[in-house]
């Protein structure tokens with residue numbers, strides 16, 4: 439007879455009459471005569487009141503119930519302005535399903551201690567809200583790419599050494615040989631692009647990042663795409679439309695969750711309505727110098743503080759294009775119109791969110807690729823595979839990678855990327 443139970447959200451939508459709900463005790467307080475149990479389920483929380491006179495036989499048990507015990511409650515629901523979510527159930531019946539030990543989380547725990555108890559902290563309203571928004575975000579990303587006729591293509595996570603190996607890759611013992619965890623699907627995606635033309639994937643990427651910033655994980659979900667025949671402007675158009683689509687879906691589905699997080703969702707609206715500015719690296723240096731009294735020598739990457747100063751004047755993401763060729767990955771081609779720079783972009787997020795997407799056209803000129811690799815001290819024989827895929831009918835193409843958690847961090851207004859994923863992995867946090 440499980441059908442008789444309805445979600446707390448559904449019960450509040452009905453607003454009157456008998457309801458049967460079930461969930462976990464979120465808060466409890468009581469007196470001799472009354473017990474107030476705030477019950478949570480995945481949908482919401484609601485206050486239930488139990489009167490001793492109705493529960494004489496069970497009272498001793500009810501009185502001992504601790505936070506997170508699971509219960510089924512039947513009773514009459516009515517509006518009550520004083521209750522935390524505006525409704526109250528006056529219980530006629532309670533069934534105790536699972537008792538709870540003393541719950542080891544309270545409001546005084548710091549980030550480290552909450553991290554140690556992550557498996558239990560997921561039950562908090564905060565994590566519940568974030569995980570719902572995360573689900574909307576990944577759903578909207580799939581929806582977006584599929585609506586644009588992209589195929590979903592998966593690449594291996596275990597990859598041989600060679601291309602792009604280095605200090606930021608995790609190695610794995612593979613039957614006595616060394617293999618690595620992929621940092622990106624790109625080199626495989628380019629191979630598959632020659633078959634499917636428009637592809638995307640949402641999968642974990644691994645980076646042995648020693649940086650302890652609020653935007654780096656060692657395992658993150660990388661949303662990547664690769665498109666045949668695309669130029670830089672087309673890639674940025676996809677990135678912008680995709681970002682707007684995700685925000686639109688979150689604002690449609692998750693205003694309640696954004697409010698639980700205390701996120702001022704109005705701050706997301708400019709990103710829906712306005713076109714994201716496009717600006718070159720050269721122009722950014724000029725603005726930093728003239729308006730922010732900050733000198734960046736040409737050829738240096740923008741540092742955190744410089745990105746923040748530049749983004750102060752923007753309330754939407756900004757595409758910064760044409761970074762210096764020398765500091766870019768080997769596969770980013772020179773811009774024929776400005777050969778010191780590469781045909782690439784970073785999409786920087788507002789509100790101190792830094793790089794959310796990085797993308798580029800891909801170089802298919804094998805001589806140029808070899809020159810760039812040599813300049814970076816790479817061994818050419820490691821890249822035979824890559825030269826191969828561009829040796830049979832090479833075409834212009836490109837793609838980008840989105841840090842899914844960085845997008846979630848921005849949308850939710852989180853202080854740290856660690857809260858954008860259920861069980862974060864960083865250099866110092868890998869448990870539970």
Ligand code: ATP
Pocket residue numbers: 645647653654655656658660793794795796797839840841842843844
């Ligand atoms: P950053 O300079 O911020 O470390 P990156 O330029 O090394 O990033 P890319 O190789 O361009 O990153 O990866 C594509 C996208 O993946 C980035 O735009 C970013 O959103 C995301 N990303 C990269 N590294 C991480 C990480 N360690 N944790 C979470 N997301 C990441």
Ligand code: MN
Pocket residue numbers: 784793795796797
């Ligand atoms: Mn990047």
